[in-house]
Amino acid sequence: MAAPKxxxxxxxxxxxxxxxxxxxxxxxxWKKHTGEKDFKRYFAELRGSTIFLYSDEKNATYTExxxxxxxxxxxxxxxxxxxxxxxxxxxxxxxxxxxxxENPDAEEEWKGFILTVAKLEIPSKLQLLPGQLLRLKEVxxxxxxxxxxxxxxxxxxxxxxxxxxxxxFYSVSRNKAIKMLAESPxxxxxxxxxxxxxxxxxxxxxxxxxxxxxxxxxxVMCIEKGFSIALDTPVTVSSLCDVIDHFVKETNGDLxxxxxxxxxxxxxxxxxxxxxxxxxxxxxxxxAVVAPMIQNPTPPPTPSQSSDHEYLEVNYxxxxxxxxxxxxxxxxxxxxxxxxxxPDSGISDELLKAxxxxxxxxxxx
Numbered sequence: 001m002a003a004p005k006x007x008x009x010x011x012x013x014x015x016x017x018x019x020x021x022x023x024x025x026x027x028x029x030w031k032k033h034t035g036e037k038d039f040k041r042y043f044a045e046l047r048g049s050t051i052f053l054y055s056d057e058k059n060a061t062y063t064e065x066x067x068x069x070x071x072x073x074x075x076x077x078x079x080x081x082x083x084x085x086x087x088x089x090x091x092x093x094x095x096x097x098x099x100x101x102e103n104p105d106a107e108e109e110w111k112g113f114i115l116t117v118a119k120l121e122i123p124s125k126l127q128l129l130p131g132q133l134l135r136l137k138e139v140x141x142x143x144x145x146x147x148x149x150x151x152x153x154x155x156x157x158x159x160x161x162x163x164x165x166x167x168x169f170y171s172v173s174r175n176k177a178i179k180m181l182a183e184s185p186x187x188x189x190x191x192x193x194x195x196x197x198x199x200x201x202x203x204x205x206x207x208x209x210x211x212x213x214x215x216x217x218x219x220v221m222c223i224e225k226g227f228s229i230a231l232d233t234p235v236t237v238s239s240l241c242d243v244i245d246h247f248v249k250e251t252n253g254d255l256x257x258x259x260x261x262x263x264x265x266x267x268x269x270x271x272x273x274x275x276x277x278x279x280x281x282x283x284x285x286x287x288a289v290v291a292p293m294i295q296n297p298t299p300p301p302t303p304s305q306s307s308d309h310e311y312l313e314v315n316y317x318x319x320x321x322x323x324x325x326x327x328x329x330x331x332x333x334x335x336x337x338x339x340x341x342x343p344d345s346g347i348s349d350e351l352l353k354a355x356x357x358x359x360x361x362x363x364x365x
Contacts, residue, residue: 188258
Protein backbone atom coordinates (compact mmCIF):
# COMPACT_ATOMS: atom_id res chain seq x y z
CA MET A 1 0.00 0.00 0.00
CA ALA A 2 1.44 3.36 -1.05
CA ALA A 3 2.16 5.90 1.64
CA PRO A 4 -0.29 8.84 1.76
CA LYS A 5 0.92 12.05 0.19
CA UNK A 6 1.76 14.83 2.64
CA UNK A 7 -0.80 17.60 2.96
CA UNK A 8 0.10 21.26 2.33
CA UNK A 9 -0.35 21.92 6.03
CA UNK A 10 2.11 19.16 6.93
CA UNK A 11 4.64 20.47 4.39
CA UNK A 12 4.33 24.00 5.74
CA UNK A 13 4.90 22.70 9.24
CA UNK A 14 8.04 20.87 8.14
CA UNK A 15 9.35 24.02 6.47
CA UNK A 16 8.74 25.92 9.68
CA UNK A 17 10.82 23.38 11.60
CA UNK A 18 13.65 23.57 9.09
CA UNK A 19 13.80 27.36 8.83
CA UNK A 20 12.58 28.23 12.36
CA UNK A 21 11.07 31.46 10.96
CA UNK A 22 7.51 32.82 10.69
CA UNK A 23 5.75 32.78 7.31
CA UNK A 24 4.63 36.15 5.89
CA UNK A 25 4.01 35.56 2.19
CA UNK A 26 4.24 32.77 -0.43
CA UNK A 27 3.54 32.01 -4.08
CA UNK A 28 5.15 31.02 -7.37
CA UNK A 29 7.93 33.21 -8.76
CA TRP A 30 10.43 33.08 -11.60
CA LYS A 31 14.05 33.83 -10.73
CA LYS A 32 17.34 34.32 -12.50
CA HIS A 33 20.67 35.80 -11.51
CA THR A 34 22.43 38.51 -13.48
CA GLY A 35 24.15 36.87 -16.43
CA GLU A 36 21.76 33.93 -16.65
CA LYS A 37 19.74 33.63 -19.83
CA ASP A 38 16.49 32.04 -18.68
CA PHE A 39 14.24 32.31 -15.66
CA LYS A 40 13.57 29.28 -13.46
CA ARG A 41 10.29 28.64 -11.68
CA TYR A 42 10.20 28.23 -7.88
CA PHE A 43 7.70 28.16 -5.08
CA ALA A 44 8.78 31.01 -2.79
CA GLU A 45 8.14 31.68 0.87
CA LEU A 46 9.00 34.88 2.71
CA ARG A 47 9.92 33.79 6.23
CA GLY A 48 11.36 36.42 8.52
CA SER A 49 13.68 38.52 6.39
CA THR A 50 14.61 35.65 4.06
CA ILE A 51 13.03 34.38 0.84
CA PHE A 52 13.25 30.58 0.62
CA LEU A 53 12.96 29.02 -2.83
CA TYR A 54 11.64 25.47 -3.32
CA SER A 55 11.70 23.38 -6.47
CA ASP A 56 7.93 22.89 -6.12
CA GLU A 57 5.18 23.44 -3.59
CA LYS A 58 5.41 19.84 -2.33
CA ASN A 59 9.08 19.97 -1.35
CA ALA A 60 9.78 20.74 2.30
CA THR A 61 13.49 21.48 1.81
CA TYR A 62 14.53 24.71 0.11
CA THR A 63 17.06 24.81 -2.69
CA GLU A 64 18.08 28.49 -2.44
CA UNK A 65 17.54 31.47 -0.17
CA UNK A 66 17.85 35.25 -0.46
CA UNK A 67 18.80 37.27 2.62
CA UNK A 68 16.81 40.52 2.50
CA UNK A 69 18.71 42.11 5.38
CA UNK A 70 21.42 42.74 2.78
CA UNK A 71 18.98 44.44 0.39
CA UNK A 72 20.37 47.62 -1.17
CA UNK A 73 17.60 48.46 -3.62
CA UNK A 74 14.46 47.16 -5.31
CA UNK A 75 13.98 48.30 -8.91
CA UNK A 76 10.87 47.65 -10.99
CA UNK A 77 11.18 46.73 -14.65
CA UNK A 78 8.94 48.51 -17.16
CA UNK A 79 7.43 45.78 -19.29
CA UNK A 80 5.31 46.36 -22.36
CA UNK A 81 3.20 43.33 -21.51
CA UNK A 82 2.76 44.21 -17.87
CA UNK A 83 -0.52 42.37 -17.76
CA UNK A 84 1.30 39.07 -18.24
CA UNK A 85 3.88 39.29 -15.47
CA UNK A 86 5.49 41.74 -13.06
CA UNK A 87 9.27 41.84 -12.78
CA UNK A 88 11.69 43.57 -10.43
CA UNK A 89 15.35 43.37 -9.44
CA UNK A 90 16.71 42.84 -5.94
CA UNK A 91 20.20 44.27 -5.47
CA UNK A 92 21.74 42.40 -2.55
CA UNK A 93 25.17 42.58 -0.93
CA UNK A 94 27.03 40.40 -3.44
CA UNK A 95 24.52 39.69 -6.19
CA UNK A 96 21.59 40.90 -8.25
CA UNK A 97 18.48 38.75 -8.60
CA UNK A 98 15.58 39.30 -10.94
CA UNK A 99 12.18 38.06 -9.78
CA UNK A 100 9.09 37.75 -11.91
CA UNK A 101 5.70 37.28 -10.23
CA GLU A 102 3.25 35.08 -12.08
CA ASN A 103 0.26 36.98 -10.74
CA PRO A 104 0.64 40.69 -11.61
CA ASP A 105 -1.93 41.60 -8.97
CA ALA A 106 0.44 40.25 -6.31
CA GLU A 107 3.43 42.31 -7.48
CA GLU A 108 2.75 45.28 -5.20
CA GLU A 109 2.07 42.99 -2.27
CA TRP A 110 5.36 41.11 -2.75
CA LYS A 111 7.31 44.35 -2.99
CA GLY A 112 5.53 45.68 0.10
CA PHE A 113 6.46 42.61 2.17
CA ILE A 114 10.06 42.61 0.94
CA LEU A 115 10.66 46.29 1.69
CA THR A 116 8.91 46.08 5.07
CA VAL A 117 11.04 43.23 6.45
CA ALA A 118 14.25 44.57 4.84
CA LYS A 119 13.94 48.22 5.93
CA LEU A 120 11.63 47.71 8.94
CA GLU A 121 9.23 50.33 7.63
CA ILE A 122 6.13 50.33 5.45
CA PRO A 123 6.84 51.73 1.96
CA SER A 124 4.76 54.77 1.06
CA LYS A 125 5.05 54.74 -2.73
CA LEU A 126 3.25 51.46 -3.34
CA GLN A 127 -0.38 51.16 -4.38
CA LEU A 128 -1.76 48.86 -1.70
CA LEU A 129 -5.28 48.08 -0.59
CA PRO A 130 -6.38 48.85 2.98
CA GLY A 131 -6.33 45.16 3.88
CA GLN A 132 -2.80 44.79 2.52
CA LEU A 133 -1.63 47.82 4.51
CA LEU A 134 -3.12 46.36 7.66
CA ARG A 135 -1.31 43.08 7.04
CA LEU A 136 1.99 44.92 6.52
CA LYS A 137 1.58 46.69 9.86
CA GLU A 138 1.19 43.31 11.59
CA VAL A 139 4.23 41.93 9.79
CA UNK A 140 6.29 45.00 10.72
CA UNK A 141 5.39 44.62 14.39
CA UNK A 142 6.20 40.89 14.43
CA UNK A 143 9.46 41.35 12.56
CA UNK A 144 10.68 44.10 14.88
CA UNK A 145 10.00 41.91 17.89
CA UNK A 146 11.71 38.94 16.25
CA UNK A 147 14.83 40.90 15.34
CA UNK A 148 14.90 42.50 18.80
CA UNK A 149 15.41 39.04 20.26
CA UNK A 150 18.59 38.84 18.15
CA UNK A 151 17.99 35.56 16.40
CA UNK A 152 19.72 35.00 13.12
CA UNK A 153 17.44 34.78 10.06
CA UNK A 154 18.07 31.06 9.81
CA UNK A 155 19.55 29.34 12.77
CA UNK A 156 22.89 27.93 11.78
CA UNK A 157 24.05 24.78 13.47
CA UNK A 158 27.52 23.63 14.25
CA UNK A 159 28.77 20.98 11.85
CA UNK A 160 28.97 17.50 13.32
CA UNK A 161 32.28 16.40 14.74
CA UNK A 162 34.45 14.15 12.64
CA UNK A 163 33.91 11.29 15.08
CA UNK A 164 30.16 11.45 14.36
CA UNK A 165 30.53 10.93 10.62
CA UNK A 166 29.65 7.45 9.31
CA UNK A 167 32.36 5.41 7.62
CA UNK A 168 30.82 6.01 4.20
CA PHE A 169 31.38 9.79 4.41
CA TYR A 170 33.89 11.13 1.88
CA SER A 171 34.67 14.77 1.19
CA VAL A 172 34.25 14.42 -2.57
CA SER A 173 32.22 16.08 -5.31
CA ARG A 174 29.11 14.62 -6.93
CA ASN A 175 31.02 13.42 -10.01
CA LYS A 176 33.77 11.88 -7.88
CA ALA A 177 31.20 9.98 -5.80
CA ILE A 178 29.58 8.60 -8.95
CA LYS A 179 32.99 7.48 -10.23
CA MET A 180 33.89 5.79 -6.94
CA LEU A 181 30.63 3.80 -6.87
CA ALA A 182 31.02 2.75 -10.51
CA GLU A 183 34.66 1.66 -10.21
CA SER A 184 34.36 -0.33 -6.95
CA PRO A 185 30.82 -1.66 -6.46
CA UNK A 186 32.18 -4.37 -4.17
CA UNK A 187 32.86 -1.70 -1.50
CA UNK A 188 29.21 -0.61 -1.38
CA UNK A 189 26.72 1.51 -3.30
CA UNK A 190 25.98 4.50 -1.03
CA UNK A 191 28.19 7.52 -0.22
CA UNK A 192 27.56 10.41 2.14
CA UNK A 193 29.27 13.60 0.99
CA UNK A 194 29.11 17.39 1.50
CA UNK A 195 26.13 19.14 -0.09
CA UNK A 196 26.14 22.06 -2.49
CA UNK A 197 24.84 24.43 0.20
CA UNK A 198 26.28 25.45 3.52
CA UNK A 199 25.37 23.12 6.39
CA UNK A 200 23.99 20.46 4.05
CA UNK A 201 24.95 16.96 2.97
CA UNK A 202 24.05 14.66 0.11
CA UNK A 203 23.61 10.91 -0.22
CA UNK A 204 24.66 9.43 -3.57
CA UNK A 205 23.40 5.92 -4.34
CA UNK A 206 23.90 3.56 -7.27
CA UNK A 207 21.39 0.74 -7.69
CA UNK A 208 20.78 -1.92 -10.33
CA UNK A 209 17.02 -1.48 -10.56
CA UNK A 210 16.86 -2.49 -14.24
CA UNK A 211 19.40 -3.66 -16.78
CA UNK A 212 21.34 -0.43 -16.29
CA UNK A 213 22.52 1.10 -13.02
CA UNK A 214 20.55 4.03 -11.62
CA UNK A 215 22.31 6.89 -9.81
CA UNK A 216 20.39 9.23 -7.49
CA UNK A 217 21.27 12.00 -5.08
CA UNK A 218 19.37 12.92 -1.91
CA UNK A 219 19.69 16.16 0.03
CA VAL A 220 20.19 16.16 3.80
CA MET A 221 19.76 19.45 5.68
CA CYS A 222 20.99 20.38 9.14
CA ILE A 223 18.12 21.44 11.40
CA GLU A 224 17.77 22.29 15.05
CA LYS A 225 16.88 18.78 16.13
CA GLY A 226 19.28 16.91 13.87
CA PHE A 227 19.04 16.27 10.15
CA SER A 228 16.19 16.29 7.66
CA ILE A 229 16.19 13.99 4.61
CA ALA A 230 14.49 15.83 1.74
CA LEU A 231 11.96 13.21 0.58
CA ASP A 232 8.32 13.59 -0.47
CA THR A 233 7.62 13.00 3.19
CA PRO A 234 10.62 14.56 4.97
CA VAL A 235 12.33 12.33 7.49
CA THR A 236 14.02 13.81 10.55
CA VAL A 237 16.78 11.90 12.33
CA SER A 238 19.19 12.81 15.09
CA SER A 239 22.54 11.99 13.44
CA LEU A 240 24.21 11.33 10.11
CA CYS A 241 24.62 7.69 11.04
CA ASP A 242 20.84 7.53 11.39
CA VAL A 243 20.56 8.99 7.89
CA ILE A 244 22.51 6.06 6.46
CA ASP A 245 20.58 3.57 8.59
CA HIS A 246 17.31 4.94 7.22
CA PHE A 247 18.35 4.25 3.62
CA VAL A 248 19.53 0.76 4.52
CA LYS A 249 16.26 -0.09 6.27
CA GLU A 250 14.03 1.40 3.58
CA THR A 251 15.72 -0.74 0.88
CA ASN A 252 15.93 -3.90 3.02
CA GLY A 253 19.71 -3.84 2.84
CA ASP A 254 19.97 -3.28 -0.91
CA LEU A 255 21.79 -0.03 -0.24
CA UNK A 256 25.10 -0.63 1.50
CA UNK A 257 27.52 2.00 2.82
CA UNK A 258 30.56 2.44 0.60
CA UNK A 259 33.53 1.57 2.83
CA UNK A 260 37.02 1.29 1.40
CA UNK A 261 39.13 -1.41 3.07
CA UNK A 262 42.20 -0.31 4.98
CA UNK A 263 45.29 -2.25 3.89
CA UNK A 264 48.27 -2.71 6.18
CA UNK A 265 51.81 -3.94 5.59
CA UNK A 266 52.68 -7.39 6.96
CA UNK A 267 56.48 -7.31 6.63
CA UNK A 268 59.18 -4.98 7.90
CA UNK A 269 61.87 -4.11 5.37
CA UNK A 270 65.49 -4.38 6.50
CA UNK A 271 67.57 -1.21 6.24
CA UNK A 272 70.32 -1.11 3.63
CA UNK A 273 73.88 -1.69 4.96
CA UNK A 274 75.85 1.53 5.22
CA UNK A 275 78.63 0.40 2.86
CA UNK A 276 76.16 -0.83 0.28
CA UNK A 277 74.30 2.43 0.56
CA UNK A 278 77.53 4.37 -0.11
CA UNK A 279 78.31 2.16 -3.11
CA UNK A 280 74.85 2.79 -4.47
CA UNK A 281 75.30 6.50 -3.99
CA UNK A 282 78.62 6.36 -5.83
CA UNK A 283 77.10 4.41 -8.69
CA UNK A 284 74.21 6.80 -8.88
CA UNK A 285 76.38 9.93 -9.11
CA UNK A 286 75.57 11.37 -12.50
CA UNK A 287 78.43 11.90 -14.91
CA ALA A 288 79.26 15.43 -15.83
CA VAL A 289 78.23 16.27 -19.32
CA VAL A 290 80.89 18.30 -21.16
CA ALA A 291 79.89 20.26 -24.15
CA PRO A 292 81.92 19.41 -27.29
CA MET A 293 84.65 21.87 -28.21
CA ILE A 294 83.95 23.78 -31.36
CA GLN A 295 87.12 24.24 -33.45
CA ASN A 296 87.37 27.64 -34.97
CA PRO A 297 88.14 27.50 -38.69
CA THR A 298 91.79 28.17 -39.56
CA PRO A 299 92.10 31.73 -40.79
CA PRO A 300 93.46 32.16 -44.31
CA PRO A 301 97.18 32.96 -44.51
CA THR A 302 98.27 36.54 -44.62
CA PRO A 303 99.99 37.79 -47.75
CA SER A 304 103.39 37.64 -46.08
CA GLN A 305 102.83 34.06 -44.97
CA SER A 306 101.59 33.10 -48.40
CA SER A 307 104.70 34.44 -50.16
CA ASP A 308 107.07 32.65 -47.80
CA HIS A 309 105.19 29.41 -48.29
CA GLU A 310 105.40 29.69 -52.06
CA TYR A 311 109.12 30.45 -51.86
CA LEU A 312 109.83 27.33 -49.85
CA GLU A 313 107.74 25.22 -52.19
CA VAL A 314 109.71 26.42 -55.23
CA ASN A 315 113.11 25.84 -53.64
CA TYR A 316 112.30 22.47 -52.08
CA UNK A 317 114.68 19.79 -53.39
CA UNK A 318 113.91 16.13 -53.68
CA UNK A 319 117.27 14.66 -52.76
CA UNK A 320 116.70 11.24 -54.33
CA UNK A 321 115.67 12.75 -57.63
CA UNK A 322 118.67 15.06 -57.51
CA UNK A 323 121.12 12.12 -56.98
CA UNK A 324 119.59 10.20 -59.84
CA UNK A 325 120.08 13.08 -62.25
CA UNK A 326 123.74 13.54 -61.21
CA UNK A 327 124.47 9.87 -61.81
CA UNK A 328 123.11 10.19 -65.32
CA UNK A 329 125.19 13.29 -65.92
CA UNK A 330 128.40 11.47 -64.89
CA UNK A 331 127.84 8.86 -67.59
CA UNK A 332 127.35 11.52 -70.26
CA UNK A 333 130.19 13.75 -68.95
CA UNK A 334 127.71 16.50 -68.31
CA UNK A 335 128.33 19.04 -65.52
CA UNK A 336 126.77 18.30 -62.27
CA UNK A 337 123.47 19.89 -61.49
CA UNK A 338 123.94 22.29 -58.67
CA UNK A 339 121.10 22.68 -56.27
CA UNK A 340 119.71 26.13 -55.86
CA UNK A 341 120.86 27.87 -52.74
CA UNK A 342 118.55 27.41 -49.84
CA PRO A 343 117.61 30.54 -47.98
CA ASP A 344 118.71 30.77 -44.41
CA SER A 345 115.36 31.88 -43.12
CA GLY A 346 113.22 29.08 -41.84
CA ILE A 347 115.98 26.31 -42.11
CA SER A 348 117.66 24.86 -39.05
CA ASP A 349 121.45 24.46 -38.70
CA GLU A 350 121.16 20.68 -38.59
CA LEU A 351 119.38 20.56 -41.93
CA LEU A 352 121.96 22.89 -43.44
CA LYS A 353 124.85 20.68 -42.31
CA ALA A 354 123.14 17.63 -43.78
CA UNK A 355 122.80 19.33 -47.15
CA UNK A 356 126.44 20.44 -47.17
CA UNK A 357 127.61 16.91 -46.34
CA UNK A 358 125.47 15.56 -49.14
CA UNK A 359 126.96 17.98 -51.62
CA UNK A 360 130.48 17.01 -50.57
CA UNK A 361 129.72 13.34 -51.14
CA UNK A 362 128.35 14.00 -54.60
CA UNK A 363 131.45 16.04 -55.43
CA UNK A 364 133.72 13.01 -54.79
CA UNK A 365 132.10 11.18 -57.64
